[in-house]
Amino acid sequence: MKGSIMLAFVGMWVFIPVSAFGFELKAGVAKAPITNSEPLVMVNGRASQEALKDIYARVLTLHDGTNRLVFVTYDLNCLDVGTAPLRARVEKELGIGREFLILLATHNHSAPIQIVPDNFKYGNKLADKIFGLIKEAISNESGPVTVEYGDGDGYFVFSRGNAPVDYEIQLLKVSKGNKPLAILFNHPSHPTQASVNKVGPGHPGWAMDRIEAALPGVQAMYCDASGGNQFVRRPDGYSKRLRDARKRGPEAVDAVLQSVTEATAKKLADATLDIVFSDGLIDITGPLSSSYEIFDLPLAPPMPEAEARELAKKVPMDVGFVPYPHKDRGTNWVRMLIRYYDEGLEFPTSTLQMVCTDDTYLVSKDDKKFLDKYQASIHDDIPCVYEETIVAQIGPMPFVAMQGEVCSPIGMRIKDAFRAEGPIFVTAYMGEHNLYIPTRELVRLDAYQSRVIQIQYASPVGWDPSVEDVMVENVVRMVGDKLEDSNPKRLNPERLKRE
Numbered sequence: 001m002k003g004s005i006m007l008a009f010v011g012m013w014v015f016i017p018v019s020a021f022g023f024e025l026k027a028g029v030a031k032a033p034i035t036n037s038e039p040l041v042m043v044n045g046r047a048s049q050e051a052l053k054d055i056y057a058r059v060l061t062l063h064d065g066t067n068r069l070v071f072v073t074y075d076l077n078c079l080d081v082g083t084a085p086l087r088a089r090v091e092k093e094l095g096i097g098r099e100f101l102i103l104l105a106t107h108n109h110s111a112p113i114q115i116v117p118d119n120f121k122y123g124n125k126l127a128d129k130i131f132g133l134i135k136e137a138i139s140n141e142s143g144p145v146t147v148e149y150g151d152g153d154g155y156f157v158f159s160r161g162n163a164p165v166d167y168e169i170q171l172l173k174v175s176k177g178n179k180p181l182a183i184l185f186n187h188p189s190h191p192t193q194a195s196v197n198k199v200g201p202g203h204p205g206w207a208m209d210r211i212e213a214a215l216p217g218v219q220a221m222y223c224d225a226s227g228g229n230q231f232v233r234r235p236d237g238y239s240k241r242l243r244d245a246r247k248r249g250p251e252a253v254d255a256v257l258q259s260v261t262e263a264t265a266k267k268l269a270d271a272t273l274d275i276v277f278s279d280g281l282i283d284i285t286g287p288l289s290s291s292y293e294i295f296d297l298p299l300a301p302p303m304p305e306a307e308a309r310e311l312a313k314k315v316p317m318d319v320g321f322v323p324y325p326h327k328d329r330g331t332n333w334v335r336m337l338i339r340y341y342d343e344g345l346e347f348p349t350s351t352l353q354m355v356c357t358d359d360t361y362l363v364s365k366d367d368k369k370f371l372d373k374y375q376a377s378i379h380d381d382i383p384c385v386y387e388e389t390i391v392a393q394i395g396p397m398p399f400v401a402m403q404g405e406v407c408s409p410i411g412m413r414i415k416d417a418f419r420a421e422g423p424i425f426v427t428a429y430m431g432e433h434n435l436y437i438p439t440r441e442l443v444r445l446d447a448y449q450s451r452v453i454q455i456q457y458a459s460p461v462g463w464d465p466s467v468e469d470v471m472v473e474n475v476v477r478m479v480g481d482k483l484e485d486s487n488p489k490r491l492n493p494e495r496l497k498r499e
Contacts, residue, residue, distance in 0.1 A: 080432060
């Protein structure tokens, strides 16, 4: 029911117009290109040549008269180095705490990656630009608006790691009167790339353009869901087309990549628009609240010393610790492992014992030498630690934003814990750095998603198999606490016991 909030009274659902409480929700939007003007290292490790298509940052604000919730999306793999300065400035100058600032990546691979020291200047400029967009969106706020939730499926993805596939597309539709103002939507998948060397937004960017063309005046905003182990299905014959294109040169390769990207974008846009125009949208207009927590995730014991020293004979030990995209970055963890044994350092057993540098070294809080060495890229006030999670609430609906590249079964378990009781929106790739959060099965398989904590983040130890359960249990608890505080009748206590 539009313009209403749901209250529980004597065991019954009662719908009362929000105007009866003097409540009015306002919204504002803003967007601007963030395309780099100079060559920078992209997520795929190559130096960008030029822009095939602009990349953007987009902002949506919701304000209930007391609290302001800020959603920021950007056509990047992650905000990385820009995260801490942006959070600090937003809190200092706008009075918006980190729990109300939801920073969400599209997971784009065809854009600069901010973990490369040479790209830090670009990343810090992003913080300034996004701050300006947040101020612009706030100045554009008007109302009253309604917020509706909807979901559907995009059956063009597949999963790895012996996992079920999460096809779900979720969206929020923000409208003023009968006119849509913003569509915020997600889908759990790695994006396609439309070029090897040219900057572009991947298939989500093309999809947003199609949605905005279909809904004039709307700002479309995509954020990736929990799709760390999910990928877009390629058309039949794709591998052969790509092999043949490589024989003809880079332009031919890009033509194949772009055709697949645009076809995938059409599928995503069409599926999203089907939800927008459906009769099944649920009005969730209501007061705003939010909470922020850092979860302590479990790490595995180290490789035995004798085995570690045998492994060290097979990797270059004299190159030091090298940043992305250096060819020896993937063996940083071996050099780190040997360093721990040589110096008698205590191995971390959980993530809260470590902080992450701007160039993605996970450093033990007890490792004084490394903390001093990388002090310039560790933010004292807002250090990068795992696992940050925000649970906001819009009316009766929780909005979950998890840090890192969360794998799909984790997101599915969280959604399934609550979906019978009402809508819940779940996304990942929030905040700083995209460390994979793997499933138990991915850890068992020693799959890439499980090994990234070592081969990309130089951790001397890997994940404990219980990381999936610990992650799910913490998010479910956090959501449950939020729902219980705001509306205990929505929450089934038996569900918490089952989880």
